[in-house]
Amino acid sequence: NAGVTQTPKFRILKIGQSMTLQCTQDMNHNYMYWYRQDPGMGLKLIYYSVGAGITDKGEVPNGYNVSRSTTEDFPLRLELAAPSQTSVYFCASRAQGAQETQYFGPGTRLLVL
């Protein structure tokens, strides 16, 4: 199993550009999450999904969108990139059930200039 994979590993965007961060998991997990990590701030939840076709906002959703058309894929879309979106983005997945472990991908480092 590859676990949770994310692409790209690193990207530089210009202000106003758009991009999609890709996330795929091969563990057949129902739950998937997108977090952003900023220095000294821990991880903040952007969006999450509890199954194909079902998504909901997390703590910091502004400027982002998601979709979940399959169990495996959970892409994160940035529209009109802003410098405040410079961060490291992590995707995670988890099996359904109480207190199951969240498995994280390797992250995507995004720089908006």
Next chain:
Amino acid sequence: QQQVKQSPQSLIVQKGGISIINCAYENTAFDYFPWYQQFPGKGPALLIAIRPDVSEKKEGRFTISFNKSAKQFSLHIMDSQPGDSATYFCAASKGSSWGKLQFGAGTQVVVTP
């Protein structure tokens, strides 16, 4: 507002010493308290987790101590090794929240040889 407060921000410990990281929370509905370990350039990985019905959990050199009345929990790393140098995050979630984790800000641990 940080729902889980973590301290210290960083610590340096000699090889063989004990590392102690503390976390405090406000929401009494939290019922799952994991600790994640993150190495540079990698995603966080679950290290150890505890539920509030126990006061301590030990796995190898890692121990969680939990104080429900004080709403605090801590991670102890015994016989710290250079390979333990990483950033550690405490987190909390409640059973009704689809596994959403509230993370602390993180503690960077450096173990000197």
